[in-house]
Amino acid sequence: MRYFAAQGDTARLQAEIARLRSLYPNWTPPADPLAVPTGRDEQLDQMWKFYADGKYAEVRKAIADRQASDPRWQPPQDLLDRVNVAETRTRLITASELKQYETVIDLASQTPSLRNCSDVDVLWRLGEAFIQTKRQDRGEAVYRYILTNCSDPEQRLATVQKASTLLPPEALAPLLSLERGDEFASVRDDLARNRVAQANKKPGSAVPPDDLARLKAIAERDGKATDALLLGWYALRHDDMNEAMKWFSAARGLEDSSSASQGLALAMISLDKAGEAENVMYKWRNDSEEASATYLATTANLMAEDPPPLLSEEVLRRIAETVIEKKYVPTAQQFGWYARALNQPQTALRWFQTALGWKPDDEPSAYGLAVTRQQLNDRAGVAEIQRLWAGRSARIANLGLVTPPMASARVVRPGGQLVQQQPQQSVVPSDSVRPPETTATPRQVRLVRADKAGSASRVSCSSYADPAELPPAAALARGWCLMDLKRPLEAVRAFEIALRSDNIRVKQDAAYGESLAYLRLGLTSKAAVAAAKAPQRPERSAELQIAILADRANAAFNSERYREALVYLDQRSTLQPETSDLLVLRAYALMKLGRPDDALRIFELVAETGNRAASRGLQEARIALGLDRN
Known part of the structure; x- marks a missing residue:
């Protein structure tokens, strides 16, 4: 404290006073710390300067050098204690960065002086270590200690922000209740945004x-x-x-x-x-x-x-x-x-x-x-x-x-x-915009096969029938029949009628069918909307998500949004292992982002299966890396 006072470092002086108060509740700081005499021991002052600059090895060397020249001299115990604590803190932070959470907990338990409001970063790391090692209640207790005992507004806000990324909503709520005024309003706002986004x-x-x-x-x-x-x-x-x-x-x-x-x-x-x-x-x-x-x-x-x-x-x-x-x-x-x-x-x-x-x-x-x-x-x-x-x-x-x-x-x-009949008007493009004579077929869209178990019995849909005139169960059956005939646009209308049913199974099948129909039409957003019209069984929900994420990944890649394509692929891979074509898509996205090394490994893996697209990509990656100049 005397050193910081002499240096005029008021911020660190106040932090030191706060630390001493937390350790010694009955201690009273000097009325004017800046007026405390510092003495004239220049060597000791240099040791404290090394300590203040975080040069702990230099502190120990200076102590050893002085004791070698003056065996009767003993360093202040406070300096030794502070260096020990600082070195422990450094090891704790390193262990935290390396995700060695048990080491973090051990070091913190051995050094009580680190566990106070003067070093909230250590407390944050300790709380995370408890949570990551399946001791959530201990982690909650650390965050509760901070919010109960620490007064710095920025630290308190940062505490609940960190807790919100690690704790489930039910565990976060008691911490938010420790709010003083509306200091956590921004966190509550972000939580609302995140929940709606999810x-x-x-x-x-x-x-x-x-x-x-x-x-x-x-x-x-x-x-x-x-x-x-x-x-x-x-x-x-x-x-x-x-x-x-x-x-x-x-x-x-x-x-x-x-x-x-x-x-x-x-x-x-x-x-x-x-x-x-x-x-x-x-x-x-x-x-x-x-x-x-x-x-x-x-x-x-x-x-x-x-x-x-x-x-x-x-x-x-x-x-x-x-x-x-x-x-x-x-x-x-x-x-x-x-x-x-x-x-x-x-x-x-x-x-x-x-x-x-x-x-x-x-x-x-x-x-x-x-x-x-x-x-x-x-x-x-x-x-x-x-x-x-x-x-x-x-x-x-x-x-x-x-x-x-x-x-x-x-x-x-x-x-x-x-x-x-409407009055005759010449408004439909004819000669001026003549459709080309072509035999090209539209882009093929991958489609999750419909799970038809439990749907209404099949009816013929080769002849026309207005779905609006059918009962919901019959409309559902007609929708699946139209899907079998590859007529998804008409199937959508049939499924919409079936969604009016009071039978939850019929509604679920109809929402599922409508989502599949929109996927076949390439309307990914509408497929996602349709899937939400009735709760789905987990396996169906996963199938739809897999198909939707794959289509979005392809769309993002084709629009040159390569990072977005990788995000969609990552999300899909949590639900199902990637197929060869999606692995090739991932590799090409990595190529476009300037990561040919990563792309090369994927291309090599897929090329071993005989995939031609992967073989071509492998050659491109090797050329990009200067491994093949032919």
């Missing part, structure tokens, strides 16, 4: 109402787009679409982003506002694979509205251009029905042909092409479609050859239902 990652998860209310108050108070986004996704995953629209709109107002726009568009689609959703997402349609999928989903929903919406030439043109660029079958098919509704059969013909060129097994497009050829009195064309679809579609097989006039008051819409 719930958003797990379908069917909910947070306590108090946490949700707190986050809403934070979002309104601080005006941060990130908080509004958390609330928007939470509302969307819990099917509260109006609340979701509110928060996604708020987020876009604060910071227009792809995530906010995707969420807002999905909420709008659910509220039958596909036109607004298309306008929201158009700007972000190429931001990522997920954003593109969301935009395309809005276009399919918009074009499928009944009665057909009156869309401007500009909107129709930009939808058509994007659909052609992405080869998106659902909207191409809906363009065909839209053109028929506006009495433009030749344009409808081209759209149905284009959809079939991209996806030859798309039954609704084949049916649309058949009824349009029938309308144009193309008997040979209808017969050819019936021949191609024999045994696969009863409604195509049973299609009569009655030729409706072009100006008929009613036309066929998707699924075969009849709607009132």
